[in-house]
Amino acid sequence: NAGVTQTPKFRILKIGQSMTLQCTQDMNHNYMYWYRQDPGMGLKLIYYSVGAGITDKGEVPNGYNVSRSTTEDFPLRLELAAPSQTSVYFCASSYEGTSIPQYFGPGTRLTVL
Amino acid sequence: GQNIDQPTEMTATEGAIVQINCTYQTSGFNGLFWYQQHAGEAPTFLSYNVLDGLEEKGRFSSFLSRSKGYSYLLLKELQMKDSASYLCAVRHTGFQKLVFGTGTRLLVSP
Numbered sequence: 001n002a003g004v005t006q007t008p009k010f011r012i013l014k015i016g017q018s019m020t021l022q023c024t025q026d027m028n029h030n031y032m033y034w035y036r037q038d039p040g041m042g043l044k045l046i047y048y049s050v051g052a053g054i055t056d057k058g059e060v061p062n063g064y065n066v067s068r069s070t071t072e073d074f075p076l077r078l079e080l081a082a083p084s085q086t087s088v089y090f091c092a093s094s095y096e097g098t099s100i101p102q103y104f105g106p107g108t109r110l111t112v113l
Numbered sequence: 114g115q116n117i118d119q120p121t122e123m124t125a126t127e128g129a130i131v132q133i134n135c136t137y138q139t140s141g142f143n144g145l146f147w148y149q150q151h152a153g154e155a156p157t158f159l160s161y162n163v164l165d166g167l168e169e170k171g172r173f174s175s176f177l178s179r180s181k182g183y184s185y186l187l188l189k190e191l192q193m194k195d196s197a198s199y200l201c202a203v204r205h206t207g208f209q210k211l212v213f214g215t216g217t218r219l220l221v222s223p
Contacts, residue, residue, distance in 0.1 A: 031209055033210075035213075040121075040215065041215055042117070042200065042213035042214050042215040042216060043156070043200070043202075043211075043213040044213075045210055045211075045212075048209070048210060050209070058210065090155060090156070094209070096209065098143050098144050098163065098204060098209075099144060099161055099163060101146060101158035101161065102158070102211065103158070104155035104156050104157070105155060106154070106155050107154075107155055
């Protein structure tokens with residue numbers, strides 16, 4: 001199993017550009033999440049999904065969009081990139097259950113200039 | 114809402130024991146997780162507590178007191194590879210989501 005994979009690993013965007021961060025998991029997890037992590041800060045939840053076709057906002061959803069057409073994939077779309085979106089983005093997945101941990105992908109380091 | 118506090122940084126010596134504290138305030142508690150995150154890498158799961166008491170996993174143990182809103186991660190026989198950030202995360206009642214603290218950066222020196 002590859003676990004949770006993310007592409008790209010690094011990206012530099014200009015202000016106003018758009019891009020999609022890809023996330024795929026092969027563990028048949030029904031729950032998937034997107035977080036951002038800024039230096040010295042904790043992980044902040046952007047969006048999450050409890051299954052294909054179902055998504056919901058987290059703590060910091062502004063400027064982002066998601067979709068979940070399959071169990072495996074959960075792409076994150078940035079429209080009109082801003083310097084405030086410079087961050088490391090982590091995708092995670094888990095089974096349903098209160099004691100079940102989330103498993104994280106390797107992250108995408110995004111810089112907006 | 115939830116508020117989670119951890120010390121920002123700690124230092125310790127190889128072979129020693131270190132305790133990393135986490136305090137939380139939440140309107141509904143449904144479990145606490147500890148994750149380890151090496152610099153430039155993804156967080157990885159270490160432990161889970163939902164009932165009061167100590168959970169032991171090899172060199173790592175985690176303790177929870179729900180009445181005090183307090184947890185700690187205990188690392189024994191420290192190794193250089195334990196230099197990392199340790200993230201405390203709380204699960205709120207009724208939700209699958211986690212709220213993370215800002216993490217404690219641990220530096221282990223020879």
